[in-house]
Amino acid sequence: xxxxxxxxxxxxxxxxxxxxxxxxxxxxxxxxxxxxxxxxxxxxxxxxxxxxxxxxxxxxxxxxxxxxxxxxxxxxxxxxxxxxxxxxxxxxxxxxxxxxxxxxxxxxxxxxxxxxxxxxxxxxxxxxxxxxxxxxxxxxxxxxxxxxxxxxxxxxxxxxxxxxxxxxxxxxxxxxxxxxxxxxxxxxxxxxxxxxxxxxxxxxxxxxxxxxxxxxxxxxxxxxxxxxxxxxxxxxxxxxxxxxxxxxxxxxxxxxxxxxxx
Amino acid sequence: xxxxxxxxxxxxxxxxxxxxxxxxxxxxxxxxxxxxxxxxxxxxxxxxxxxxxxxxxxxxxxxxxxxxxxxxxxxxxxxxxxxxxxxxxxxxxxxxxxxxxxxxxxxxxxxxxxxxxxxxxxxxxxxxxxxxxxxxxxxxxxxxxxxxxxxxxxxxxxxxxxxxxxxxxxxxxxxxxxxxxxxxxxxxxxxxxxxxxxxxxxxxxxxxxxxxxxxxxxxxxxxxxxxxxxxxxxxxxxxxxxxxxxxxxxxxxxxxxxxxxxxxxxxxxxxxxxxxxxxxxxxxxxxxxxxxxxxxxxxxxxxxxxxxxxxxxxxxxxxxxxxxxxxxxxxxxxxxxxxxxxxxxxxxxxxxxxxxxxxxxxxxxxxxxxxxxxxxxx
Numbered sequence: 001x002x003x004x005x006x007x008x009x010x011x012x013x014x015x016x017x018x019x020x021x022x023x024x025x026x027x028x029x030x031x032x033x034x035x036x037x038x039x040x041x042x043x044x045x046x047x048x049x050x051x052x053x054x055x056x057x058x059x060x061x062x063x064x065x066x067x068x069x070x071x072x073x074x075x076x077x078x079x080x081x082x083x084x085x086x087x088x089x090x091x092x093x094x095x096x097x098x099x100x101x102x103x104x105x106x107x108x109x110x111x112x113x114x115x116x117x118x119x120x121x122x123x124x125x126x127x128x129x130x131x132x133x134x135x136x137x138x139x140x141x142x143x144x145x146x147x148x149x150x151x152x153x154x155x156x157x158x159x160x161x162x163x164x165x166x167x168x169x170x171x172x173x174x175x176x177x178x179x180x181x182x183x184x185x186x187x188x189x190x191x192x193x194x195x196x197x198x199x200x201x202x203x204x205x206x207x208x209x210x211x212x213x214x215x216x217x218x219x220x221x222x223x224x225x226x227x228x229x230x231x232x233x234x235x236x237x238x239x240x241x242x243x244x245x246x247x248x249x250x251x252x253x254x255x256x257x258x259x260x261x262x
Numbered sequence: 263x264x265x266x267x268x269x270x271x272x273x274x275x276x277x278x279x280x281x282x283x284x285x286x287x288x289x290x291x292x293x294x295x296x297x298x299x300x301x302x303x304x305x306x307x308x309x310x311x312x313x314x315x316x317x318x319x320x321x322x323x324x325x326x327x328x329x330x331x332x333x334x335x336x337x338x339x340x341x342x343x344x345x346x347x348x349x350x351x352x353x354x355x356x357x358x359x360x361x362x363x364x365x366x367x368x369x370x371x372x373x374x375x376x377x378x379x380x381x382x383x384x385x386x387x388x389x390x391x392x393x394x395x396x397x398x399x400x401x402x403x404x405x406x407x408x409x410x411x412x413x414x415x416x417x418x419x420x421x422x423x424x425x426x427x428x429x430x431x432x433x434x435x436x437x438x439x440x441x442x443x444x445x446x447x448x449x450x451x452x453x454x455x456x457x458x459x460x461x462x463x464x465x466x467x468x469x470x471x472x473x474x475x476x477x478x479x480x481x482x483x484x485x486x487x488x489x490x491x492x493x494x495x496x497x498x499x500x501x502x503x504x505x506x507x508x509x510x511x512x513x514x515x516x517x518x519x520x521x522x523x524x525x526x527x528x529x530x531x532x533x534x535x536x537x538x539x540x541x542x543x544x545x546x547x548x549x550x551x552x553x554x555x556x557x558x559x560x561x562x563x564x565x566x567x568x569x570x571x572x573x574x575x576x577x578x579x580x581x582x583x584x585x586x587x588x589x590x591x592x593x594x595x596x597x598x599x600x601x602x603x604x605x606x607x608x609x610x611x612x613x614x615x616x617x618x619x620x621x622x623x624x625x626x627x628x629x630x631x632x633x634x635x636x637x638x639x640x
Contacts, residue, residue, distance in 0.1 A: 086294070099602030104365065115297055121330065127363050128326050132356065137363045145602045164293055164325040195352050 007070030009034055009088075009167045009199040010055055015064035017050055024050060026223040027064070032216075034166075037193060037200040038228075039210045041245065042220030048203040049093075051220070052171055055201065056090055068167070086114065088167035089160030093175055095152040097144040103130070103155050104140040110162040129158040133188060150181040154188070161192070168193070170202035174209045186212045186258075207251050211258025219245075231255075271295060272322055276306045278313065285313045288320030291328025300331075307335035315343035318350060329353040338362070394594050397516075401524065404516045419522035427488040427523075428530030432537060434487065435480055439538040442479060443471065443545025451553040460554045464561055465638075467546040468569035473636070476539030477580035478625055481588065483538075484531065485617040489592040492523050493613035496596025497606045505597075515597070524589040531585025532578040539577060572636030580628055584621045591617040 010032040017025040024047040032038050040048045053059045055066055057073050066073045068084055076084075097106050107126045116122050127137050133154040144152060153173065160168060173189060174182040186209050193200050193213075204210055210217065210231070217234050219226040221241045227234055235246055245251065272289040274296060279286060289295075296303055316336075318324070333354070346354065408415055450466050496519060499505050505515050543565075550556040595613035599605050 083294075100604040114293070116293075116327075118300065121300075121327075121334075123365060124330050124334070124360075125327060127365070128330065128356065128360055131360050131363070132326075137365055140365050141368070143602070145600065164327065 008032060008067070009069060010201060011067040011070075012051075012055075013065050013067065015051075015054065015061045015066065017047060017054070017059075018062040023223055025061070025220075028223075028225055030218060030225055030228060032199060032201060034199055035197060037202070037213050037215045039214035039217045040201065040203045040220060041205075041210065041217060043241065043245075046220040046223075048220055049171055052090075052169055052201065052203050056088065056169060057085075086110075086163050087165055088169060089163065089165035090169040091153070091156050091160045091171065091173060093171045095144070095156035097147075097152060097156055097159070099144050102141050102143050103135075103147070106144070106155060107158045107162055110159060114163055125162075126158075129162055130155075132161065132192065133158045149176050150178075150185065153177065153185060157189070157192075161196070164196075165198070167199045167201070170200065170204075172204055172206075173202055174204065174206050179208075182206070182209065183212075189213060207246075207254035208258040211255040213258075274303065274328070276303070276310060278310050283313055284315040284317065285310045286317045286320060287332075288322070290323045291321055291331070292323050292325045293327035296328055296331065303331065304335070307331065311335045311337070314341060315345075316341045317345040319345050319347055321347070321350065324350050324353060326353060326356070329357055333357045390594075393598065394590070397520070397590065397594050397597070400516045401520060404514055404521060408517065408521075414517065416518055416522050419518065420525050423522045423526035424530055426491075427484065427527050428534060431484060431487055431530075431534055435483055435534055435538040436541045438479065438483060439476070439540075439542035440545035442475065443467070443542035443547075444549045446470065446475075446542075447546035447549035448553060451550060455554065460556065461564065463546070463550050463554065463556065464564040465568040467543060467550075468565050469573060469637075471539050471542045471546070472569055472577045473573040474577075474625075474629075476542060477535045477577050477584060478621065479542075480531065480535050480538040480581065481584040481621040482618055484527070484534065484585070485588045485592075485614055485621065488527065489588045489617045490610050490614050492589065492592035493596040493599075493610045494606065496593060497599030497609055500597070500599050501601045501606065520589075520593045520597075523593060524586060527585040527589040528582050529585075531588075532581040535577055535581030568638070570636045570638060576628070576632050576636060580625065583624060583628075587620050587624060588617045591620060 008031050010030070012028050012030040015025055015028040015030075016023060028051070040051060042048050050059060054061050055068070055073075057066070069087060071084065073084070074081065097103075098109065101109065104123075104126055107129050108122055111122055111125060116125070126140070130137065130140065135151065135154055135158070139147070139151065139155075144155070147155065170189070174185055177185060189200070190213060192198065200213070202209075202213065214231060216229060217231050218228045219234060219239075219242060221239075226239060226241065227237055234242065246255070274289040274291050275287070277286045277288070278284070316332075321328075329350075340354070340358075447463060447467055450463055451460075454460055454463055454466075496505070499519070505519070508515055508518060547556075547558055547561045550561060551558060592613050595609040595616070599609045
């Protein structure tokens with residue numbers, strides 16, 4: 001369905017970020033192949049979310065460039081940039097639903113912006129997207145303020161998927177969800193990723209989520225990418241950060257739980 | 263999955279074979295390709311919709327938009343003979359699972375609903391008044407507590423608020439006051455000169471500005487400037503749960519947030535009124551000097567004779583009362599904000615509109631109550 005292009009969905013080249021006088025990233029290179037689920041991990045303050053925001057153009061790196069689908073993020077005319085933006089969807093940590101619009105209007109928003117005018121078609125599409133995230137039509141007319149945390153994330157995911165993106169970026173997808181909901185949400189993302197052939201990049205602290213979702217892990221430490229490999233390979237690396245992050249007893253238990261969910 | 267480059271994607275095509283018995287689809291059936299030519303495609307689909315056999319083997323890409331178009335053309339069920347690649351099976355399965363799901367229906371609007379709406383508005387007003395009384399009552403209770411426990415006075419917050427609502431409002435008050443003074447003086451001078459009553463400009467400006475215009479003008483400015491800021495600040499603090507955090511630490515929101523604002527504005531407003539009125543009179547004086555050749559000395563000497571000192575007291579008292587009301591109204595609406603953007607904007611608007619209305623209403627009350635005080639020619 002989402003046919004693979006032979007271009008990398010996301011490529012970072014020599015990317016450096018500076019906040020004030022501190023360098024958060026130094027000369028980062030990262031190439032994410034099609035269909036992979038890449039988890040960005042690192043201690044707090046290592047700029048994981050910053051990296052994610054740079055990928056979608058919310059922040060500009062001090063040096064280096066971000067390439068999406070083989071082209072620089074800000075290349076081309078306005079129309080070309082818009083077309084590029086519509087090939088990815090982002091799920092924000094708090095959902096970022098428009099609080100003035102109800103669930104239906106939130107999911108319909110990107111479709112309307114894209115130019116879908118037929119209301120009957122729009123209604124079916126929105127209900128289909130809601131069904132994809134396992135929500136029934138009865139929530140469609142509720143306002144975001146009336147939804148639980150888990151539902152907000154689902155609606156936000158439905159909105160991110162509205163324009164059939166090839167690339168999905170998730171910022172802490174399971175933060176603020178209880179373990180049960182979090183497991184459900186991870187399963188949902190996994191199922192959708194497989195069904196739609198998505199490339200997914202996620203930032204997470206949650207090792208359950210990491211083990212259940214990620215096909216590759218990028219470890220950020222001291223402003224650079226320490227390693228970019230499947231989880232099993234990462235586990236064999238000798239590094240103080242990786243030791244602390246992945247090999248503590250709690251981490252092992254979480255990873256085992258996550259693996260069993262797949 | 264194809265590996266072709268974007269931009270050279272195969273266009274969606276519909277081929278009807280054998281007198282409408284078999285339909286062969288090919289190309290990309292995706293949102294980005296289909297939407298611009300949706301009407302055309304739909305017409306072709308409708309024309310072919312009776313066919314029993316559909317062949318989707320040649321479809322290179324199909325997303326839920328394309329699938330939905332086909333699904334609707336088929337009348338929401340699979341046609342009898344459907345050739346479907348394995349990869350596309352899941353899309354149609356999701357559509358079949360969706361069934362005839364439709365949005366919940368909202369009941370139509372009837373006459374009784376209008377009555378209910380009116381009733382809700384009225385009850386809402388009563389609730390507002392109730393909350394306002396609670397706010398004032400709680401403030402008084404907290405004041406009693408503070409009088410006994412001197413060390414709990416939020417003096418830092420008061421001084422910070424005083425600086426924000428008082429000192430920082432001085433430039434804009436001066437600018438607006440000066441211009442209003444110039445305009446009033448200019449317009450009055452034109453009339454007065456026609457009657458040869460030039461000297462009365464001092465009476466008009468003095469009484470008008472000190473007693474009436476100064477306090478009201480400054481109140482309107484402050485309501486728009488500081489009142490809205492107070493509402494928005496409290497509102498955002500509610501959205502981000504900062505107020506709840508304060509409460510869990512045992513800090514009263516009324517003592518720490520409301521009281522400093524109320525005290526600061528009540529103290530700052532008379533001073534701002536004095537400042538605003540002074541600048542307005544200065545503006546009037548400059549204009550009178552230009553228009554009527556009235557010297558500054560004469561103007562300043564005539565002012566105390568034309569305007570009894572009671573008027574200054576009334577003006578400053580009005581300022582204090584208006585400041586108190588603006589701050590209370592702003593805090594009242596700020597604490598009512600619910601955690602969404604709509605509520606924040608609605609309450610900020612309501613705060614400014616209400617405080618200006620209240621200021622003008624109370625000004626009328628003042629005019630009636632003080633009608634025997636400080637007016638020289640009665």
